[in-house]
Amino acid sequence: MFYNGRMTETPLRAPMEIAFDYTRSLGPVLSQFMTALRERRIMGARGADGTVHAPPFEYDPVTYRPPAELVEVGPAGTVVSWSWMPKPAAGQPLDRPFAWALIRLDGADTAMLHAVDAGSAAAMRTGMRVQARWAADRVGSIRDIARFEPCSAAKTDAPAAAAPPQAATDGEPVAMSVTPVRLRYQHTASPAESAYLRGLAEGRLVGQRCPACGKVYIPSRGICPADGVPTDSEVELPATGTVTTFSVVNVGYPGQEVTPPYVAAAVLLDGADIAFQHLILGCDPGEVRMGMRVRAVWRSREEWSTTARNISHFAPAGEPDAPYESYARFL
C-alpha cells in the first residue's frame, strides 16, 4: 500500500482479546436469590404494595427499604415478550438458536430475562407457558437455570405439579458473583506501528522523526501531534534510556505474570522525545528512582515475534543517574 506517497509494507493484523472477571459481592438479598437457585428454587421479593418482584429487588421501589420477605415463585411462567437469537454468540446460554424472553414466573408480578429453548422462532409466542430447566451442576448463579423450555400441555395446566425437588442446603450462602467479560477483536496496526513492531521482530527499536520540529516518537502514530504532519523518516534508537516517572505495583490480580511488588515506569529512550511504559526488573522496587538509567532486556530470540513483548523488561544499566534537567521536559 502507499503511505506518505511511498510504497510501504502491508500493515500488520492480529487477533486481540481483553478479558477479566467482573466480581461483585451480592449483598443480603441477591445472596438469598443465588443460594436458592443452587437449591433449584427461584425467589422473588414482595413489595410494600403487595407486588412480587422476581428477580427480587434489593430496595423496595415504593418505600426504598430492603424486602421484608422473599417468596418462592415459578419454576414455570409466562412469556410476556421475546426476541429471537438466530446466531448465538460465544458464552450465551445456548449454542443453538434460542429466544431471549421476559418471563413472568408464576406467583410474580414482574418479568425476568432468560433464554427459551423453543427450537425455532415459529414455536415462540407471547403468552406461551415455559418451565425452568436446571443445570446439572449448580453453583449459585443465574446460570443454574440452564434455560427455559416450552411446557408440555399437562404442565401448562398444572404448574404446581412441576415443582422441583427440594435439594438439601448445600454449603455456605453464595456471597459473590463472578461474571467473565471477554472482548475479542482484530487489531490492524497503522503503517507506523507496523514499522515499530517489525523493528522489534528484528531486535531494533524503530521510531519516527517529525520533519517540522525534529522530535522523535516511539512508537510513532505516524503523525506529529504538535505539527500535524506525517513523521515519515525512521530513526533507530538504542536500547538504553532513563526512568522519568514510575509507580510501584503492589496489587495482585488473576493472570498477573510478575509477582508484586514490581515497578511500571515511563522510560525515555536515548534520542526519543516521548517516554513509553515498561517494566523495571532486576533490582529491588525500592531502588527504582527518577533519573535511573536502564537498559532493555530482550527475550530469547526464539520467543521473538512482531509484538511489544519481545522486550522482557528494562533493568538497571549501572550508569550514573541522568540529571533532572535532562528529562524534566518529558515528565
Ligand SMILES: [Zn+2]
Ligand atoms: Zn513536530
